[in-house]
Amino acid sequence: MRGQGGYRLYETLRQSSLTDVRQAIRQGSYRSHTAGLGQGYLQANLAIMPEAHALDFMRYCQRNPKPCPLTGVSDTGNPKLFTMGRDIDIRSDVPAYNIYRDGRLAGSVTDIGDIWxxxxxxxxxxxxxxxxxxxxQAGLPLWHIQNNTTVPMFRSNIETVPAGPFRGKMVVSMRAIPEGRVAEAAAISRAYPLAHGAPVHWGDPAGIGIADVSKPDWGDAAPVPEGHVPMFWACGVTPQVAIEAARLPICITHKPGHMLITDIAEDAEVPVLAPEPEAAF
Amino acid sequence: MRGQGGYRLYETLRQSSLTDVRQAIRQGSYRSHTAGLGQGYLQANLAIMPEAHALDFMRYCQRNPKPCPLTGVSDTGNPKLFTMGRDIDIRSDVPAYNIYRDGRLAGSVTDIGDIWxxxxxxxxxxxxxxxxxxxxQAGLPLWHIQNNTTVPMFRSNIETVPAGPFRGKMVVSMRAIPEGRVAEAAAISRAYPLAHGAPVHWGDPAGIGIADVSKPDWGDAAPVPEGHVPMFWACGVTPQVAIEAARLPICITHKPGHMLITDIAEDAEVPVLAPEPEAAF
Known part of the structure; x- marks a missing residue:
């Protein structure tokens, strides 16, 4: 999707309805990142695993709600994520998937119907x-968005609370915020508990075990300009690391940046559609 | 605990530290309701069931976060609820438990060590x-608290989202709020997603299937004075009703009003203690 055609499609989909975006992803014609698509709707990270591990993973998410804010869970064996969309089929409605076998990345695909x-x-x-x-929207531009790069992410020294085989250090993402607006940025993000909530740390990166803030473990480096403070938020790569540590025989995640776009409004109080018996059950 | 001795103990414990309150409950010397005790700390409803039903129940809570805001889940077989307290032993640290067998109340006890x-x-x-x-604290006195009664609760016509055997209508609690302060009351409670969040309805009770607001299905009737609006919040009796519907061979809940008092500060962003390896694992 780096070619001219892919970029044109992206620009078209940015103006398209959620239905059109989902169809393009489902049919496999759009296979790239979802930033800026389906505006106003909640996007989600994805983890798919056998039921034998599901209770432990769900406990891991409950115990680590800042890096792992759970927004939806399917019935066992049901690819319809009916609490988050009227017609989501999770086998096809994400632009790209990573497949992990025994904790190691075994490949990336754009449809998982054949390995469901x-x-x-x-x-x-x-x-x-x-x-x-x-x-x-509050007038705090973010460098990585303005410069079209990936947010810098770091392995911190903060332990997550383990559950079964899932455990590991918390991964955090860094955004530099003007000194005078740190408290405001913390308050704004705290109002979104389903999107990592308030930052876990700000100021000296060494305070959470980060030796060099210019050398991220994932994503692209971003500057901390004079008069700015590095702020660190819990990051959705944390469950990915915990999943690798757990070495499940099989586990499928979204490819980073290639998220599930749901039918849930971004400002919804809870990420659950009201029941609609004929569609859901 | 309705006798003079019980009342005196309650008055003493209202002034006591969390540690002293928990000891009195653990030793069985205090067996009554927990309203007003351990002030500043989060209190919690309780449901204990075999692991075979746990994933479905957890999905039920995730799908119905307003009536069932999940704040803690134990490891299987571990009576220490270590994410919510440094020394909570769930077999003894709740003043009274209800035991359900095949969906029917089979008795109430003050300790479940022998049936764990x-x-x-x-x-x-x-x-x-x-x-x-x-x-x-915002200057909205609540009638049932001022008059030392139980909040009125009603079976609404709002369907919860089912998960496995867990399903049923949402139970709601009613509080009458002065007309001019309805929006404010909604906004205040919305800030507490782990305590049922914003109301699910206000105004005409018939709008959610309540025929007579003066005749609650549980709790005590409370007036809706002239110039007041009945506001309805999702209620923690909902999971109890879903558990009865599921007819589990065995399930244990707290006795209504007799809650678990946790070590979590009431204004904590997340209901999880930081890991303390020696104590927790």
Missing amino acids: QDDFVVFALGCSFTFERALE | QDDFVVFALGCSFTFERALE
């Missing part, structure tokens, strides 16, 4: 797009 | 005490 299992449980987790929009 | 099972999973759910305190 009857014992799979789907988890959707909130992502940072939501609070980033709120910060920018 | 190695496959039990403990669920703690947020309760209305938190947002009620916030309303009263």
Whole structure:
């Protein structure tokens, strides 16, 4: 999707309805990142695993709500994530998937219909797009968005609370905020508990075990200009690291940046559609 | 605990530290309701069930976060609810428990050590005490608290989103709020997503299937004075009704009003203690 055609399609989809965006993804004609698409709707990180591990993973999310804000869970074996969309089919409605076998990345695909299992449980987790929009709307431009790069992410020394085989350090993302607006940025993001909530740390990166803030472990480096403070938020890569540590025989996630776009409004109080018996059950 | 001795103990414990309150409950010397005790700390509803039903129940809570705001889940078979307290032993630290067998109340006890099972999973759910305190602090006195009665609760016609055997109508609690302050009361409670959040309805009770607002299905009737609007919040009795519908062979809940008092500050962003390896694991 880096070619001319892909970029044109992206620009078209930015102006398109949620239905059109989902169709383009479902049919496989759009396979790239989802930033800026389906504006106004909640996007979600994805983890799919056999039911045997689902209770432990759900406990891991409940115990670590800032890096792992759970927004939806499927019935076992049901690819319809009916609490988050009227017609979401999780086997096709994400632009790209990463497949992990025994904790190692085994490949990326754009459809998982052929490897779907009857014992799979789907988890959707909130992502940072939501609070980033709120910060920018409050007049706090974010460098990585302005410069079209990926937010810098770091392995911190903050332990997550383990559950079963899921454990590890918290991954955090960094955004530099003007000194005088740190408290405001914290308050704005705290209002989005399903999008990582308030930052876990700000100021000296060494305070959470980050040796060099210019050398991220994931994503692209971003400057901390004079008069700015590095602020660190819990990051959705944390569950990915915990999943690798757990070495499940199989686990499927979204490819980073290639999220599930849901039918849930970004400012909804809860990420659940009201029941609609004929569609859902 | 209705006798003179019980009342004196309650008055003493109202002034006592969290540690002293928990010891009195653990030793069985205090067996009554927990309203007003351990002030400043989060109190929680309780549901304990075999692991075989835990994933479905957890999905039910995730899909119905307003009536069932999940605040803690134990490891299977571990009676220490270590994410919500440094030394909580769930077998003894609740003043009174209800035991359900095949969906029917089979008795109430003050300790469940003798019926604890190695496959039990403990669920703690947020309760209305938190947002009620916030309303009263904003100068909105609540009739049932002022008059020392139980809040009126009603079976509404709002369907919850089912998960496995758990399903049923949402139970709601009613508080009458002065007309001019309805929006304010909604906004205040919305800030407490782990305590039922914003109301699900206000105004005409018939709008959610309540025929007579003076005849609650649970709790005590409360007036809706001239110039007041009945406001309805999702209620923690909802999961109890869903549990009865599921007819589990065994399930244990707190006795209504007799809650778990946790170590979590009432205004904490997330209901999880930071890991303390030696104590927790």
